[in-house]
Amino acid sequence: MFNNLTFLNKKFVIIGLIVLLAILSLVFIIFKPFKQPVVKEDTEITTAKETPVVIALVPSTQEINLNETKSFDLVATFPNGSPSEKIDYFKATIHFSKDFLQIPKDKYIDTSTSGLKRILRVDGPSAGNATGTLLIEIGASVPDESLSTGKPITFAKIFFSGKNRTQNEQEITLDKLSIVNSKSTLLPVVLLSAKYQVK
Numbered sequence: 001m002f003n004n005l006t007f008l009n010k011k012f013v014i015i016g017l018i019v020l021l022a023i024l025s026l027v028f029i030i031f032k033p034f035k036q037p038v039v040k041e042d043t044e045i046t047t048a049k050e051t052p053v054v055i056a057l058v059p060s061t062q063e064i065n066l067n068e069t070k071s072f073d074l075v076a077t078f079p080n081g082s083p084s085e086k087i088d089y090f091k092a093t094i095h096f097s098k099d100f101l102q103i104p105k106d107k108y109i110d111t112s113t114s115g116l117k118r119i120l121r122v123d124g125p126s127a128g129n130a131t132g133t134l135l136i137e138i139g140a141s142v143p144d145e146s147l148s149t150g151k152p153i154t155f156a157k158i159f160f161s162g163k164n165r166t167q168n169e170q171e172i173t174l175d176k177l178s179i180v181n182s183k184s185t186l187l188p189v190v191l192l193s194a195k196y197q198v199k
Helices: 002-045 125-131
Strands: 053-058 061-064 069-077 087-095 118-122 133-139 153-162 170-181 189-192 194-198
Touching (some): 053 170, 053 194, 069 087, 069 170, 087 153, 133 153, 170 189
Parallel strands (some): 053 189
Antiparallel strands (some): 069 153, 087 133, 087 170, 118 133
16 A cells, blocks of 8 residues: 555656646746847837937037137937938027127038038028027938938038127027938937137
8 A cells, every 4th residue: 555655646746747847838938929029129219219319519618719710510419320311301490699609791501511402491691690590401302312320410510700708608509400310200309509708
């Protein structure tokens, strides 16, 4: 009788192990497919569409002498851009103090480095000096005309002359900025202003 119990115990142990292995295999099969979408979601977050484009006036700080002309570049940096993504539209408003700066009459805003050949609106000296505001609006004349987001893009070079001396640092700021890629996606942006002093 003791031998029979030992045999039964061994049989139950073997059956228990088989059932346990079957349950573990079933759990592994059920939950394995759910791992891949989670990884995919994480990678999709780090695309140029999701990561804000940094739009900055470069250099960020500059000294300008009275009646001297200097320039600021309007540069877009794409933290997770790619060679296949291009920009089809760009619009920005620039604000400066007309008490201290002016747009020189012989220097217009240069947008040639953007790769966008369709000029919708680029304010000249008359409009800029009257309001202290400049509007730049440019687009692609054909799809995929612009430069790719794999590298920073200089959308404009803006020239300023020192009009009156400043007592302390002043700012040139950006707002109402829109940037659209060739897939008609409006990209999120972070705007960085520039500081200057007229000596």
